[in-house]
Amino acid sequence: MIRDDALDALPVREALPRLTGALDAHGTAVLVAPPGTGKTTLVPLALAGLLGTGPARRVVVAEPRRIAARAAARRMAWLLDERVGESVGFTVRGERAVGRHTRVEVVTTGVLLQRLQRDQELTGVDVVVLDECHERHLDADTAAAFLWDVRETLRPGLRLVAASATTDAEGWARLLGGAPVVEARGTAHPVEVVWAPPARAVRPPHGMRVDPVLLTHVASVIRRALDERDGDVLAFLPGVAEIARVAGRLGGLGGVEVLQVHGHAPAAVQDAVLSPGQRRRVVLATSVAESSLTVPGVRVVVDSGLAREPRVDHARGLSALTTVRASRAAGRQRAGRAGREAPGAVYRCWAEAEDARLPRFPSPEIKVADLTAFALQAACWGDPDASGLALLDPPPGGAMAAARSVLAAIGAVDADGRATGRGTRLSRLGLHPRLGRALLDAAPVVGPDLAAEVVALIGEEPPRDYGDDLVGALRTARRGGDAYAARWRTETRRLRRAASESAGRRTAAGSARPAEDGVRDTAASGAPSAPDRKDTVRAPVPAPDVAHGTPGSSPCPDADRARDTPAPWSPPVPATGLLAGEDGRVGLVAALAFPERVARVDGGAHLMVAGTRADVGAASGLRGAEWVAVAVADRPVGRGHARVTLGAVVDEAIARHAAGALLETHEEVHWADGDVVARRVERLGAVELAVRPLTGAGPSLVRAALLDGLRREGFGLLRWPAGAVVLRQRLAFLHGRLGEPWPDVSDAGLHARVEEWLEPELSRARRRADLARIDAGQALGRLLPWASGEAARLDELAPERITVPSGSGVRIDYADPERPVLAVKLQEMFGLQESPRVAGVPLLVHLLSPAGRPAAVTADLASFWRDGYRGVRAELRGRYPRHPWPEDPATAEPTRHTNARLGR
Structure with a gap:
């Protein structure tokens, strides 16, 4: 029985006639509705005709996160008084709860992209709702562009709704062909803003680092809020580590339950957060709780003001999440959580004066993230440079060029940038192309089971307490009973099936549902769910990867033809005894995923093939290894090198195999240590493998080295x-x-x-x-x-010497090109009225004493005879009495001699 009382209480109901009217007239609409109005739950039910009015339609709702997708489906099923998997279901990577009669299906944007690549027309789907589009995740932007393309070219009857609480409504309306903007007025309760900046200075975030002073302050604000306000407290922090640290600072809260909710939290914790508690609660959450989720009982929000966004470090060839100041839009979303059920308050841990300087919206991922997966999606869609896609922000040219070079190197696209059959398979694995490449190419060598295990481990970085040795972390995951190990096992099973099916083998799952979703039907089964996290693994922009032979080219949208393409190219087994043990096989998988991160020890650090230096911990199991395949590295504050946080020991044979496209032997002639050095060098990227002296180097190379020496x-x-x-x-x-x-x-x-x-x-x-x-x-x-x-x-314009009045030929000093100098004894210049010139420039005359020491400097000899000579004469006549010192030097006879020589 439909819960009409709960449905009637949702404020978005009053906007439904305008929304359905806009869709009937235009086929597209932008819905702007404040948090808590029911846009995520009521609107899909109404559009599907499940509330007793309107035609029956099949609606797909795309959410950016798994936890939101599962929660939205469960809320809608509750409103219909049904179980999930009946009228309302969901599909996320690793879990599916959908039945034959499902009319509303909530999916992650990653799953939606997979379906669009297999079936561009989205057969059987009448309406797609892109929820929380303000978050500007790359998958969501890509899905919106693909959907608009489908509507424009294949299915003009497909209805599209872009929905958000805070968004660039005009931009989305323009993107969807002038879609009407429908605004729903919320009845959210008032939220009081309390500015609670730290009392002492806090260092700004850098990379993943957050000043412990701020975390201590957040914990104190939470305690203050518990004392000053009623109800549960929801605190926003940038990441899992910060949540754990603040939780540790909240010890001793009598009668208060502290819950930690994030994308990696166990499903039981996620479900507990979304259900009313038996006692007062403090919920520490990442941005997963900003939207699409209602945490019951919350009356207070404590906002740290920080968020995590992807960034690419081009200088080091690394990519990672980085801590940034949260946008004003995110701040409004977070504050709205406090007013969902009653009047509330938000404690903002920054000064009011700083608020106006915050960015309006989060940075679109397309501008700051690695674009390799996006470029593959675009190539499979038939638009390799994405120039024909309707995107709010175009992809940066440099990032796209780097992405295309990687895709070409791994055989995912051909010379024209079009997707190959191999690219098709990579795009359907639900992995970043780098990890997909490792799964496909390692499986024939190490076996699909181990390949799937390692790729799953790299795809979602394990907890730090698993250690930085990939082999050790794998063994910990195998025997682990924690939430990460459970997620890892689920993902491993999915990847094992994907690897087998990609190689042409079919599993017991059959073909009831295409394998690309990597999901299992758990409709109404209550099976445990996978954790919330984005379905596309983010990986760094890499250096050029290992080239492969490709099995031909076939456009991705043609699913039948793509399935008929040959199996992936199987690399030959590298000639190394290290593969006899599991350690070497694990390292091979990591090296195939990140060949430019294979590193050789060089001094006190390891030098990656890409040229970046990386350190391993003093107590690391990787320390002392000559070769390491770096799977994950970060960027410590104030350090010149990267830091290995997950890697595996390999040897030179594996390194050569994985990064073979970067292997080259060439003659190297250069200027070093003050002379020409000629040698024959075998290099693996930036790593020197072998060096031999080179005799008979080419003249052009030697000449270039000599010129370099002259420059240096x-x-x-x-x-x-x-x-x-x-x-x-x-x-x-x-x-x-x-x-x-x-x-x-x-x-x-x-x-x-x-x-x-x-x-x-x-x-x-x-x-x-x-x-x-x-x-x-x-x-x-x-x-x-x-x-x-x-x-x-x-010699006329710049003579080397000039004849002075005494008849001497005196050298001109041109050391200062602005004013040449003539240094001459004073007595030799007697009788000269003007300073001599060269090329029209008066010489700077240094008049010397009889001993050859400077007595005066002048560029105007006449002025010196008139004004300066008397003082010089008075000073020097007594010291040099044998030399002439006439009263009137301007008319005196010049001489090189003393009075005795002159007969005076």
């Missing part, structure tokens, strides 16, 4: 006689003063024209000693402007 150490490597140095200075002066055709002889200028002035000497050189024999002055002479005839004016 300068042209001082050449021989510079005194005349060569002076010539370079004179040319620098003329270039600065007159410009062309006088050459630029700076280091940059000489490098730019090296072929003109340093050949053929450079072509004959083989090492540093040969450079030291090259006369730089003779070579520089080639740069003089001979063709124009200006070279003949060098």
Whole structure:
């Protein structure tokens, strides 16, 4: 019997006529409804005709998370007074509860994408509701784009609804062809905002790190809220580790039950959170509790203000979740949890002044996440560059290029970017393509059972207490009785079936349902569920992977033809005794998944094939291993290297096998340690495998190394006689003063024209000693402007010496190209009225004492004779009485001699 009283209490009911009218008129609609109004539960039931009005339709509701999908289905079944699997069912990866008469099916967006790839028309489905579209998960954006494409080209009668409590309604309306926006007014109870910033400074989050000071503060705010308010407390924290730490700080709460809810929590805990408690509760949750879930009894929300988003570290070739400030939209969603059933309060653990600086919405995953899985979806859809997809934000070009290179390397796409038969199989495994590749290629070598076990372990990183040794973690999971081990076993079974079916073998599951969902029918069985987490495994943007022969090309949408393609290419078994034991086979699977992370010990760290250095823990079982396949690594704060958090021991043979496309042997000639080094190097990416001296290196390689040496150490490597140095200075002066055709002889200028002035000497050189024999002055002479005839004016424009009034030829110092210097004894300049010039520039005259020491500096000789000479004469005449010191130097006779020599 339908629970009409509960249905009547849902505020979205008043918007149903406008929503159904919009769908009848346009076929699409954007529904904006506050939390708690019933958009997730009442709307699908009404659209399916299960409330006694409207035609019977089959409705698919797409949720971003498993826990939300299961909870929504159970709530709708309760409203109909039925069991899940009758009129309302759900499908998530690893579990399915759907019956023959199911009219509303709640699925994760990952499952919806799988179905769209198998059956573009979504045969039998009348309406698709994309719930919580404001979260901008990549799977949800992709599904929306595919659905719009289906509606535009194949099924104009397919109805689409984008639903959210806080979203860019105009953007979604535009994306869905000008869809009407239907807003439902909520009757949510008022929520008081309490600003509760920490009393002391908190370091901003970095990577996965959250300042313990903030976690301590959150725990204190929870205690404060329990004292000041009635009802249960729902606290939002960024991740599982932070939930555990805050739970540890809440010890001693008498009469209060502390629950931890997140995507990895056991199903029993998830179900307990969604049911009324017998005593007061504190629920510590990640963002899974932001939307689609009503936690009964909650009157208070404590918001840490943090969230986790995927980021790609291009510098290290790693990808991971990172802690960020939660958006204002997320803050509104979280606060709304406190007002679902009665007036409530939200304690925000930041200052009110900071609120306006928060981002409006979460970062769309398409802008910040690894796009390899997305690129494969697009290729299977027939749009390899995603240019024809209706997306709110286009994928970044660099991330898409990296993704396509990976897909091409693993044989998932052909040279034109179109999906191959292998790509089809990879897309249907419900895994990131990297993990799918490992499953398919490792199964023939290590067996499908072990391949499935290891891929399941890598796909959802095990708890830290499992250790960082992948082999040890696998054995712990096998014997473990914790929630992670239960999820791991469920996923292993799914992957084992997928690997077997992909190889052409059929399992006892038969073909009642296509294997790509990887689900089992548990309608009305009460079977245990899989944990909540997104159905597409996120993995880092990798370096180019190992190329494979591909079994031909077939578009993914043609499911029948794809199933007829040959079995995946089976790699030959690497020649290594390590595969005789389980340790080596585990390492092979990890290496096939992440070949660019195979690492060899190098000094105190391991150097990955991709060039990133990674450390293993001091007590790690991986320490001391020469080769390691790194499955998971993170980015510690303040550390220059990555840190291995999960890996396996391998050997060189496995490394060569897994990362074979990066194996190359080449001649390497370069400048190192002050000379040319020539060697033959065998490399696996950045890792040197073997080095041998190279004799007879190619002249072009040697020449390039010599030029590199000149760039790094300068042209001082050449021989510079005194005349060569002076010539370079004179040319620098003329270039600065007159410009062309006088050459630029700076280091940059000489490098730019090296072929003109340093050949053929450079072509004959083989090492540093040969450079030291090259006369730089003779070579520089080639740069003089001979063709124009200006070279003949060098001594006129920038003479090496100048004749002074005494008749002496005095050298000009061009070391400063802005102002050449003439250093000459004062008595030799008597009678000269103006300072001498070169190329129109007055020389800076250093007038020297009889002992050759500077007595005065002037660029205006006439002014010096008039004003400065008297002081110099008075100071020096007594010290040098044998030298002439006339009263009027401007008219005196210049001389190089003393008075005695002059006969005075």
